[in-house]
Amino acid sequence: xxxxxxxxxxxxxxxxxxxxxxxxxxxxxxxxxxxxxxxxxxxxxxxxxxxxxxxxxxxxxxxxxxxxxxxxxxxxxxxxxxxxxxxxxxxxxxxxxxxxxxxxxxxxxxxxxxxxxxxxxxxxxxxxxxxxxxxxxxxxxxxxxxxxxxxxxxxxxxxxxxxxxxxxxxxxxxxxxxxxxxxxxxxxxxxxxxxxxxxxxxxxxxxxxxxxxxxxxxxxxxxxxxxxxxxxxxxxxxxxxxxxxxxxxxxxxxxxxxxxxxxxxxxxxxxxxxxxxxxxxxxxxxxxxxxxxxxxxxxxxxxxxxxxxxxxxxxxxxx
Numbered sequence: 319x320x321x322x323x324x325x326x327x328x329x330x331x332x333x334x335x336x337x338x339x340x341x342x343x344x345x346x347x348x349x350x351x352x353x354x355x356x357x358x359x360x361x362x363x364x365x366x367x368x369x370x371x372x373x374x375x376x377x378x379x380x381x382x383x384x385x386x387x388x389x390x391x392x393x394x395x396x397x398x399x400x401x402x403x404x405x406x407x408x409x410x411x412x413x414x415x416x417x418x419x420x421x422x423x424x425x426x427x428x429x430x431x432x433x434x435x436x437x438x439x440x441x442x443x444x445x446x447x448x449x450x451x452x453x454x455x456x457x458x459x460x461x462x463x464x465x466x467x468x469x470x471x472x473x474x475x476x477x478x479x480x481x482x483x484x485x486x487x488x489x490x491x492x493x494x495x496x497x498x499x500x501x502x503x504x505x506x507x508x509x510x511x512x513x514x515x516x517x518x519x520x521x522x523x524x525x526x527x528x529x530x531x532x533x534x535x536x537x538x539x540x541x542x543x544x545x546x547x548x549x550x551x552x553x554x555x556x557x558x559x560x561x562x563x564x565x566x567x568x569x570x571x572x573x574x575x576x577x578x579x580x581x582x583x584x585x586x587x588x589x590x591x592x593x594x595x596x597x598x599x600x601x602x603x604x605x606x607x608x609x610x611x612x613x614x615x616x617x618x619x620x621x622x623x624x625x626x627x628x629x630x631x632x633x634x635x636x637x
Contacts, residue, residue, distance in 0.1 A: 363394065377489055383546075385546060386547065395477060400516040435607065444517070445514075448533050451593070451602070456538075457636065469618065473535075502521075513611070516532065595607040
């Protein structure tokens with residue numbers, strides 16, 4: 319039953335309200351303003367289609383959890399052209415209308431950071447939001463829904479890989495030559511051990527910037543090493559529902575990673591060690607004290623589900 323609920327929500331998707339309806343019909347790139355601020359972000363259309371998820375048997379390198387390849391069909395959705403910026407996330411973090419550090423069904427905001435989680439690498443002015451746990455990223459989506467009336471969420475693992483591939487079948491969307499990464503990504507070779515402002519590198523063919531490197535990106539799914547084996551030969555809008563806080567999944571690699579870790583098919587499971595220096599007891603549900611390399615990107619499926627379905631979605635994914 320739980321699988322059916324989540325599948326229905328993911329397939330139903332979400333659309334904008336009011337003036338946004340015309341843009342939904344056109345299915346074109348659009349700009350979303352966050353009410354009460356001058357902050358905006360851009361969403362680009364990702365067409366419906368099917369692709370081979372995972373690494374082909376002949377690809378090298380590859381990891382065991384990237385196989386076997388499975389055909390996945392996905393409905394159309396929008397995806398953020400950039401990783402969520404600190405400027406966007408800070409509106410949620412410091413929203414005084416929200417309660418702080420409260421376990422409740424209502425939207426709550428994060429506890430105040432106890433250290434500089436950016437490690438001095440940059441905040442305002444276009445740097446990526448970072449160091450949050452997956453729960454905080456999903457709560458941001460819920461807050462954004464209350465602000466805009468538009469249902470935004472994290473991508474599923476399948477949606478992320480499909481969008482990153484942009485129709486390609488090679489290890490990277492530009493081919494197999496990792497030397498080209500310098501044009502598209504901040505990673506161990508060129509990052510100088512820090513993340514950079516979003517959008518400074520070239521985008522992929524579908525208009526997604528920093529889909530590789532910079533900060534890795536949370537997706538919705540619970541990590542399962544043999545997940546692809548459970549999907550059969552073909553799957554429609556698949557997602558692995560949450561059952562525990564860890565391990566979840568981040569995709570895309572980050573500024574500290576080598577080229578192999580930025581491959582489109584690469585999967586990284588979350589690790590409690592990312593929060594080892596958190597002094598809170600129990601440890602924070604919001605921050606990862608040792609993960610400035612983790613952020614997130616938004617998606618918005620093509621149609622708006624009901625308010626009840628949206629609330630069901632958030633209650634399913636926020637643990």
